Amino acid sequence: MSQPIVKKDVPINAVQTKKRDEMVWIPSGEFSMGADSNQGRQDEFPKHTVKVDGFYMDITEVTNLQFQEFVTQTGYITTAEKDIDWEELKKQLPPQTPKPDAETLKAASLVFVPSEGEVSLQDYSQWWQWNHGANWKHPKGSGSDIVGKENYPVVHISWDDANAYCKWAGKRLPTEAEWEYAARGNLKNSVYTWGNEKMDESKTYCNYWQGSFPYKNNSIDGYYGAAPVKTYSPNGYGLYDMAGNVWEWCSDNYNNTYYDTFKNIKIAINPNGPPISFDPDEPLVSKRVMRGGSFLCNESYCSGYRVSARMKSSSDSSLEHLGFRCVQSK
Numbered sequence: 001m002s003q004p005i006v007k008k009d010v011p012i013n014a015v016q017t018k019k020r021d022e023m024v025w026i027p028s029g030e031f032s033m034g035a036d037s038n039q040g041r042q043d044e045f046p047k048h049t050v051k052v053d054g055f056y057m058d059i060t061e062v063t064n065l066q067f068q069e070f071v072t073q074t075g076y077i078t079t080a081e082k083d084i085d086w087e088e089l090k091k092q093l094p095p096q097t098p099k100p101d102a103e104t105l106k107a108a109s110l111v112f113v114p115s116e117g118e119v120s121l122q123d124y125s126q127w128w129q130w131n132h133g134a135n136w137k138h139p140k141g142s143g144s145d146i147v148g149k150e151n152y153p154v155v156h157i158s159w160d161d162a163n164a165y166c167k168w169a170g171k172r173l174p175t176e177a178e179w180e181y182a183a184r185g186n187l188k189n190s191v192y193t194w195g196n197e198k199m200d201e202s203k204t205y206c207n208y209w210q211g212s213f214p215y216k217n218n219s220i221d222g223y224y225g226a227a228p229v230k231t232y233s234p235n236g237y238g239l240y241d242m243a244g245n246v247w248e249w250c251s252d253n254y255n256n257t258y259y260d261t262f263k264n265i266k267i268a269i270n271p272n273g274p275p276i277s278f279d280p281d282e283p284l285v286s287k288r289v290m291r292g293g294s295f296l297c298n299e300s301y302c303s304g305y306r307v308s309a310r311m312k313s314s315s316d317s318s319l320e321h322l323g324f325r326c327v328q329s330k
Contacts, residue, residue, distance in 0.1 A: 023056040023328065024238045026182045030267065033180055034259060035308045036191045044308045048262035050177050051269045057174065057182050058325040060229035060240045061153035061248060062165065064146045067136060070165050079158035080109035080135035080318040092285045092314065109134040109156045109318040111141055112225075112296060115215045121301055127214040128319075139225075139320055151228045153246045153323040159288045159315035162249045162324040171326035173251040175272045176289045176310075178327060183243070183292065183307045185236030193235040193243045193307055206232055206244030206305050209298040226295050226321070243305035244297060246323040247290040253277040254287040254312035279312055287312040294321035 034040070034047035070076060084105040111131040119126040133142030136156045146152065157165075159173075166172050174182070183193050190196055194205045204210075204221040211218040221227070226245055234240045252273025262268050277286040290311040293304030304311060313322070 020056055020328065022059060024059050026055055026057050026178070026237055028052065028054040029181065029186075031181050031184060032189055033177060033268075033308070035306075036189050037306070039191070039303050039306060040308060041310070043256045043259065043310055046259055046263060048259060048265070049267045050181070050271060051267055052175075052178050052181050053270055054330055055174075055178060056328040056330070057178075057237075057239060058171075058327070059234070059238055061246060061323045061325045062157075062162075063151050063229055064136070064154045065150035067154040067157075067165065068150075070168055074168060076161075076164055076168075078136055078156065078161045078318070079316050080156045081107050083107050088316075092282075094284070103132075104130075106132050107135070108132040109320070111139075111320050112214075114217070117215050118212070119214065121213070134320070135318070149228075151230075152226050153229060153241070155226065155246055155320055155323050156318040157249070157323050158318045159249050159313075161318070165324075166326050169326060171328045173249055173324065174327040175270070176250040176252040176291065177268070177271050179248070179250050179291045180307060182237055182239060183235065185234075185239065185242075187236060191306055191308075193305075194233075204232070206241065206293075207295045208244045208293065208305055209296050209301070211298075213296070213298040213301045223295065242292055243307070244293050245295060246292075246321050247294050247304070247311055247319075248292045249322070249324040250289040250291055252289045254279060254289045254310075256280055285314050288315050290322065296321050 030049060030051045032047045033050045035044035108130050110128045111134045112127055113129045115126050131141045134156060136154050137146060138144050139146065139155055162173055184190065185193055187195060199205055207221060207223055207227040209217055210220045217224055230240050232240065235242055253276065255274040255278045258274045279285065279287050290313060293309060297304040303309065
């Protein structure tokens, strides 16, 4: 079994809330935003030049311990802990959609459940389960907990939850451009945060699905699900887990043709996303951008750990592989 590439001389921090000494300064600069290989999806093209101002960024994803402090001090209740508001939900559904039964509308979140064998990778319902009782304190459902996982990334966090935490911490979510710029770690046009070397069984650069998705995970790195923050080496800016582990929310609306708007622009300065969201897969649902990939990403499925890879979901979504990190302007 190979060992993950780690940096053992850096201790896990306790609580980073409101502390810039547990953030890193990302200097102002220009970069080419978008896909660097033929793995890129249509919404990752065309590449375009972007300039961002400098900013501070959390060196890790927000952890269970950090989120617990926020909840303890504020009494905040996450989206996944609340029953679903049918009046809000039906706005995202086709007209005349019948109201679900009361049980279906009870508090829940999406939990990963491996399939028994090969399935169509176009049908995510084969591995996602709507689980009542699943939330940040119970990642696998009501029978699970986070005891001993204080330094794991907090998950089942909606975009709304992430923004509530950011406001409390005096921070904000990164723009998609800031996130990609920081993830590149001062490397030029690299496919991954560490360069262009593909992952194999002899080197593990990040936490991802090693095996046949979604039914067989060889767990070569020792982790079937999420890993503690700082398990793997940081990128060139000192940021951990900018690839794999859990997806991270960005502030931007998602629009599948957003990059097309930069075709005739020499350089985009501090872009903050399209004014209106649009996803042709779900045209009635307004969505936000997610970045970085997760422990479920695999070469055969999404390769979401590529530095330019994009994902999207509605702001009230919460999943077992979705968290966030914060930034702060100078």
